[in-house]
Amino acid sequence: MTNPSFDNLLAEADTAARSSEWQDAHDKLVEASKIQPDHSGVLTGIGTCLIHLGQVEQSFPYFQKVVEIEPKSAEAQNNLGVAAILNNDPGKAETAYKAALEIAPDYRPAWKNLAGLYLQQDANVGDGVQILASLVQSDPSDVESLMLLGECYEIAGDLESGRVLFVKVLELQPENEMARKAADRVEQKTQNASRIARPEHVQKLAALKNLKKKSES
Numbered sequence: 001m002t003n004p005s006f007d008n009l010l011a012e013a014d015t016a017a018r019s020s021e022w023q024d025a026h027d028k029l030v031e032a033s034k035i036q037p038d039h040s041g042v043l044t045g046i047g048t049c050l051i052h053l054g055q056v057e058q059s060f061p062y063f064q065k066v067v068e069i070e071p072k073s074a075e076a077q078n079n080l081g082v083a084a085i086l087n088n089d090p091g092k093a094e095t096a097y098k099a100a101l102e103i104a105p106d107y108r109p110a111w112k113n114l115a116g117l118y119l120q121q122d123a124n125v126g127d128g129v130q131i132l133a134s135l136v137q138s139d140p141s142d143v144e145s146l147m148l149l150g151e152c153y154e155i156a157g158d159l160e161s162g163r164v165l166f167v168k169v170l171e172l173q174p175e176n177e178m179a180r181k182a183a184d185r186v187e188q189k190t191q192n193a194s195r196i197a198r199p200e201h202v203q204k205l206a207a208l209k210n211l212k213k214k215s216e217s
Contacts, residue, residue, distance in 0.1 A: 006035045013045060022052040040066045044079060056086045067096075074104035081113055093117055111135055112144060119152065128152075136165075143169050143176070150182060159190045 013028035026049035032042050047062035063083040066076045081096030094117060100110035111131055118128030129152050135145040150165030163186045169179035 006032055009035075010042070017045070017049070020052070022049045025049050026053065038069055040069050040073075040076065043069075044076075047079075047083065051083070051086060056083075059083055060087050072103055074100040074107040074110060077103065078107065078110045078113060081110070085113075085117065090117055090121070108135065108139075108142070112148075115145075115148065119148075125152075140168070141172055143172055143179075146172075147179060147182070154182070154186055154189075159186050159193070162186050163190070 009028045009032040013025045013032065016022075016025035016028060026046060029042050029045045029049065033039065033046065036042060043062045043066050047059040047066075050056070050059035050062070060083045063076070063080045067073070067080050070076045077096045077100035081093040081100065084090070084092035084096055094114065097110045097114040097117065100107055101114070104110075112135065115128045115131035115135070118124035118131070121128075129149070132145050132149040132152065135142055136149055139145070146165050146169050150162045150169070153159070153162035153165065163183060166179050166183040166186060169176055170183060173179065
């Protein structure tokens with residue numbers, strides 16, 4: 001049976017967090033932790049509040065402790081990975097994400113975070129793209145993965161594939177302004193590329209080069 005004051009503190013912390021009153025939420029959770037020091041939800045909440053308060057380094061031990069309390073929790077491992085990224089430690093983040101996936105191979109948040117990590121590493125970009133492609137294949141309605149994969153194609157210069165993915169997002173979420181801007185951006189790039197590649201432009205450029213050569217001779 002839980003302590004009524006503990007439940008009240010959790011409720012008050014939740015209300016404060018929903019209003020982005022992170023210091024108040026933090027203080028309530030710290031009080032709750034004095035009643036139940038090993039409550040994983042409280043520890044995760046404290047760590048989350050510290051991140052929002054800009055105290056990223058201080059948040060990491062709380063996520064680490066949750067993993068120690070619940071070593072078989074994919075969510076706890078994934079949260080630890082996110083905290084590691086915020087602390088500029090991609091090595092620890094990768095280890096945590098992979099630990100989460102060993103526990104729960106289908107845990108999509110860890111796959112997405114691992115893909116995001118790999119996309120920031122030149123040597124692993126291909127692995128990141130493959131992960132995103134697999135996520136989209138297994139769930140074509142995964143808007144976040146569709147957007148990330150579309151951006152990857154856009155960066156790589158495959159504008160048509162990027163456009164298709166952004167349009168797919170708009171079919172799922174017509175109000176998604178980020179997808180709309182991305183689709184418009186890719187369309188503009190495609191039109192610009194088409195204008196540059198038109199045969200008459202290539203011919204004019206060649207003629208100008210010939211004229212320049214003659215003037216220099």
